[in-house]
Amino acid sequence: MEPMGLWTKILLGAVAVLAILWMGPGVKQALRASEQVEEKDWKGFLIPILVVILFVVMLILAARG
Numbered sequence: 147m148e149p150m151g152l153w154t155k156i157l158l159g160a161v162a163v164l165a166i167l168w169m170g171p172g173v174k175q176a177l178r179a180s181e182q183v184e185e186k187d188w189k190g191f192l193i194p195i196l197v198v199i200l201f202v203v204m205l206i207l208a209a210r211g
Contacts, residue, residue, distance in 0.1 A: 150158075
């Protein structure tokens with residue numbers, strides 16, 4: 147597989163910057179709305195993250211064996 151050319155890298159960087167700028171207003175609004183929430187729902191955030199981490203660890207161990 148050949149390494150990416152200069153123009154491909156520039157194009158990918160431009161797409162990444164445009165995606166960040168496109169999502170910026172929505173992220174700002176979500177952060178503002180999350181500050182107004184009285185009770186934080188950490189379990190709803192942490193449980194899926196832990197499941198993904200355990201799944202990745204399981205895949206790594208299965209690939210070794």
